[in-house]
Amino acid sequence: MKNNITLDHGSGGLLTSRLIEQEIVSRFQNPSLNELKDAAVLEHFDQDIVFSTDSFVVDPWKFPGGDIGKLAVCGTVNDICMAGGLPRYLSCSLILEEGFPVADLQTILNSMKESAQQADVSIVTGDTKVIEHQKGHQIWINTAGIGTKIKDLDYKYQEGDAVILSGSMARHGASVFMAREDIQLEGNLTSDCALLIDQARIAFSFSGLRILRDPTRGGVATTCLELIEHSSWGMELDEKKLPIDSDVQTLCDLLGFDPLYLACEGRMLAIIDQHQADALCSALGPQASIIGKITKEHPQKLTLKTKIGATRMLRKLSGQPLPRIC
């Protein structure tokens, strides 16, 4: 194998075959993939199917706590879980920039393999394309996933339903920003990038569970707004109860970012009957907390009860956050 990806790796010829056999099939080993057909043939499902896709363009591809490979598996697996499914199969499409080091690709594929094994999903089909140098950005990945539906989830809220977040917020957004801008701060700020299968399974066992979401782009505030904007309900978050790690808070204070709008990649937001909220929190572990509630007042609006007891509106993220001057 050459040291860097060349246009020949995407030509469909000899180098393409070698890349697929040596780097992909040998790693992801499973009967459907090994057949190397144009499409994977999957066993018949008894249950409804949950189907999702996501593209990953994170820059830089490697960040503290993960890389684009881990993200590409976790992202799609988590989307399936949040829709009430348990993931079974993934596809993996790679778009590589000419000149991308093969060693880096191997690192990324190893991360995908590790996360797929943890999630007990098979990567059964895929594609590889190479684009000319400087017409892409190192590596982009698309994954699609198929799962089987375990739980019916719907926007059928009731007044007082609790909003639960499974862990501290904004770690992924903060750590990727640190890596992207090469911020020379010491510390141990890592992404929260992780699979949410275990948390979802726990949540599925609660009869009062209304809905699940993972607060990725736009952060907790944007996700909460999406959860109510088409309903006839409002939501109130309690600033005192928002779980933010001190390293993330410090970085946000320094740069002028609002952690409510920074992405998580391994956190679950659950809306659940208030009477089952404490039990779900306990089952999810000490990191989980009740951060807000569904309200009859101010339908389709999200408010924040601030630490001084005032109330203000929360809107969707607008524009990219840029660090402030002073």
Next chain:
Amino acid sequence: MRFSKPKRPITLMEICGTHTMAIAKSGIKNVLPKEVKLISGPGCPVCVTPSSAIDMILELSKDPHLLICSYGDLLRIPGSQSETLRARPNVRLCLSPMDAIQIAQNNPDKIILFIGVGFETTAPGSAVLIQEARRSQLKNFYFYSLLKRTQPAICALLEKEKTQIDGFLCPGHVAVIIGEKGFEFLPCRYHRPGVISGFEPEDILVSIEALIQMINQEDPKILNTYDRLVQQEGNTIAQAQIEDVFEVEDSLWRGLGTLPDSGYRLKEKYQDFDARQHFHLPGLENKEPENCQCAAILCGEKAPSQCPLFQTVCTPQDPVGPCMVSSEGACAAAYTYEE
């Protein structure tokens, strides 16, 4: 906490963009006595930068040999033709002015232009940058100063005929540099109280209460509730750095016009790094987008909601005026955090 009851309706101005943001984020306006009105002043560095400065930088950025460095907020301000710097490939975002030294050393074939914006808070960092550029004998580095001083702007506001500002929440970060003494002109010359405040909601609440009490008692003074960082004399080392590198000059402010002695330019001994001389940059013109009310908003004469463009044409996604561009601008704060 309970506030003292104001004896009359009072208007307080916060001068710092970080205060504007902290007030909006914590919902402080919703817990104040109804007699107290808070307005935002010209304390967001991006907001007071004239659009002609951005036009000039945009024009310069067409030169592919130039690498333009500045802070994040500045890169989003549109010039008069709605272009922004961020869209240009040869613009680099800096979190610290010292980043520019590294960029200059790593790109010896490029000309580095650092755009210095901000008030007394960022001026010392800029001064150290220029001193370091000299120590490193950089030959490919220039500094364009848009730095401003707070006092002349506050004086200009207070000398306007229709000004109704009863007291000031003084900017904590600026005060770290210039000290309590830097605000004593408020009671001495204008008979207005000021409280130097930190940025936690509690700091601001306590400071507002102190302002209400001083106004009720008609006893204007400068109080310092941010004494964990701000001293009477300020940071004399930082003041010396500014003094070494910069001298005051008349400067154009968006909304306030040209104010005497309100800006910093490089002293002659550092003129090798002065972008104005190297690029033969002309003076700035006072022209602003049509219908944009940023000028009146910066003077506290209008609220963001009184601008016809607010939330309709002008939004954080597609800002027209600087008060919407900067995350610390009064319009961005009102859009993001208020109903």
